Amino acid sequence: MELDAIPQPELEQIDRIGGADLVIGIIGSERPEQNDSAAGMVREVLAELSKPLRAMVVCNNGTHSPAAVPEVPEDSQSPAVFFCSLPPPAPGETPQHGISNAYRTIFTVGGKLAVRACCVIASRPENATPGWIHRLVQPVLDLGFDLVAPCYTRQKMEGLLNRSVLAPLHGALYGQRLQNPMGPDFGLSGKLLQRILAQYSARRRGPERSLLASIAPAAAFNGFQVCESQLGVRHQSPTDWDNLSSLLSEILGAAFFEMEARAAHWQSIRGSQTLPRFGQPEVPSPENATPVDVHGMLQSFRLGAQNLQDVWGLILPPTSLLELRRLSRLTDDQFRFPDQLWVRIIYDFALGYRLQTISRDHLLRSITPLYLGWIASYALEMQTAGLAEVDSRSELLSKAYEDNKSYLVSRWRWPDRFNP
């Protein structure tokens, strides 16, 4: 599938190895010396596991280091760590696209080696520690789970796209509550990996779908065992506010595409269940006491409400437009984005994406002022809240997504007839 992305020496090495138990992908490691440390980390992890294993480490820094490649043992059962280096992401590639491509190649290597488990760390390379690898791999190898999704220790103003859309939408659609349905760090079983590869081979001629967005829905759709693992604090690059609309377009586009592809499945699901979660949550470091300045976000929301009515009018029903107009007239202190309105907006945008009411790029980018409005409302509401309150706020939003699912199903089935 993506074997052409792998250099010839590495391909020959994969052929020589023939088979392995585990493939570990570390995406985003830029320095060659990280290859050796990655191999060392994996040895440390393998020593902690119950059975001796053969593992393949895949990094995408494009530096082939023969020192890290041991001779292939005669006995295919003896433990060993092999190393494979992928070319770095292409210059014009967006981070999400780069991660998705690297995932595809790692999965292909895993499929070729017929591994029992696969673990990919796509957050910044400093996150790749033996602890993280162990927590993503151990439930698959020792407990028989097929997908281990990450659960990070977050501050209340972190992971907002996950909190506002991805996690509650995944819960309402597929009936499984995950903190991060789009990872980007996952542990998978060989079975699930093979299923995803088969799904990709079958859809090769269709539009390209984001692999990262399809892992959790594929596991839910095919009845695989899913769990979460506490990974602790995740180091992230600073927020790129200038490209927020591109980020939203890429992430929400992938989620809506997956939603469209699995419509027959999620329409019959009601409610959601909490999944097993392994590991102890870390206590987050005390937050900066300075409140978030929401003025700029509210200004963006109001500018959108003033200028994008024609565009939103093609996607949203009149009641939502009326509500948005009312919201845009509120003062900063009074501003609160009602959950029901937010949820219906997301559902209507998903429907607009499916119906291609307007160009999909226009549709996805026009959601930016609405998202900024939601962040502003959330920041104002959670200004003095503790972590427990933040969690219960997320619960309430998830419930709103589930309660309004009938609205989505009705509009999805009869977009013209059901238009409140």
Place this chain on the structure above:
Amino acid sequence: MWEQVGQALRLSMTKMLSQLASLLPGIVALLTALVISVMIAWALSAILRRSLARFDFDRRVAHWGFPALAEWSPASSPTLLVTRAIAWIIVFMGFLIGISAFDGALPSQFVVRLFAYLPDLMTAIVVFVAGSIIARFLARSVLIGAVNMNLQYARLLSVGVKWLVTVLAVTIALERLGIGGGIIRLAFGILFGGIVLALALAVGLGSKELVSRSLDRETNKTPSAGMKEPVGHL
């Protein structure tokens, strides 16, 4: 003498009647062509109306970015507008065919010249429709992009882009039709230049600070000055 007058009158009457008789086949042919074309137009417009209604054309036209088409249409229905336009075109074609059945140099020349003009007319229509679609698409792109960049004059930019492309399309279409000639070119130059100057002034004066901030950011590679809140999205 009276006999000669009577003969002259008989001759002129015979001549007139024979000329009228020679026109009769042409008139009958014109009427027949008109009747047939009306019947074809009626049948085709009925089929087209049903097909467009099934295709949900009225709603789709609004979604494609042409809500104003409904305002121009009879009974606010673009379907009706399209079917009527096609029906009238067919009737007109029938009329032309009927006219050319007359055995006269003038009607034939008229029809030949009209048919020679048709390719230019079709090209002009295609240019105008394509220009309108592109104008609307670009205007929407600019509007969304400008709002996301927090530009207060987003709508002005969007309208400016829309009119720039529309003016360009109309000028090409008119030139294709051979209407106006040099005046059109001159008017286009003045209009296009005027719009660009107005936009440049509006954007330039309105965004002095934004441009300097943007240049400053490029030089120092600092994050956006608009929003730099410590917020994580993923």
